Amino acid sequence: MSIDQQPAPAVSRPAPTRPAPTRPRPAARLRALTVSRAPARPTPAAAAHTLASATSVLLLLVAIGAAIHEPLLIPPLAASAALIHSVPTLPLAQPRSVIGGHVLCAAVGLAVHAAFGSSLWTAAAAAGLALGTTMLARTPHSPACATAVIAVLQGPAPARFLGTLFAAAVLLVGAGVLAARLRRPVAYPAYWW
Known part of the structure; x- marks a missing residue:
């Protein structure tokens, strides 16, 4: 083999190095834990509006x-009412969830009561x-799950319970709509259905 035909020697290249991950210092970790991720404090006017509208309904x-x-x-x-008036943009506070959630949960509670009776279990x-x-x-409406519990523990007359619960949920939504109209920057509902 001539010199021209010999393979070139392999050149070894160093593997790319990644910088070692740095761990935050203990003081930085402590500061990260103490920084509040909670929502901003409402203005006094917004808090007073929420208090008045929720209490009124x-x-x-x-x-x-x-x-x-x-x-x-x-x-x-x-x-x-607390959800509708304090966090009106959440999906849990929308009319579909408030009205539908309460009615569905009441129906589930009444069905469980009819099938298995009343007990904590x-x-x-x-x-x-x-x-x-x-x-x-x-x-989804988490407060409505408690409606199912009430339906099981109290065993109310189904037609009357569902009717009054439906009317009360509609009243809550209506009050939320009215309260949002009075406090312009807040739009409620975000969607109806």
């Missing part, structure tokens, strides 16, 4: 309930089934 539910001798103010509705199972049902129906 809840007092209206109590007044209507007293007039018809049916308790309309149940804890899940108070939690729904069946109430817990109803809450889980209600959550799954609302997720599948694209109407």
Whole structure:
């Protein structure tokens, strides 16, 4: 073989090096943990508006309930009012989720009560089934899971319970729409259905 035909010797190249990962110093890690990721504090006017609008609709539910001798103010509705008036842009606060979630969860609770009776075990199972049902129906509303629990533990008359619950949920949504119109920068609802 001539010199021209011999293969060139392999040149060894060093493997590319990556810089060693740097770990933040303990003080930097501590600062990262103490930095608040919570939402900004609302203005006093926004907080007062939320307080007034949520309290007004809840007092209206109590007044209507007293007039018809049916308790309309149940804890899940108070939690729904809190969502609608404090975080109106969340999917959980939209009319589809508020109204549909309460009605679906009540129906699940009533069905579980009819099939298995009233106990803490069946109430817990109803809450889980209600959550799954609302997720599948694209109407997630966490306060409504408590509506299923109430339906199991109290065993109300189905038609009356569903009717008054539906009316109360519609009233909550209507109050949310009105409150948003009075406080212009906030748009509620983000979507209806």
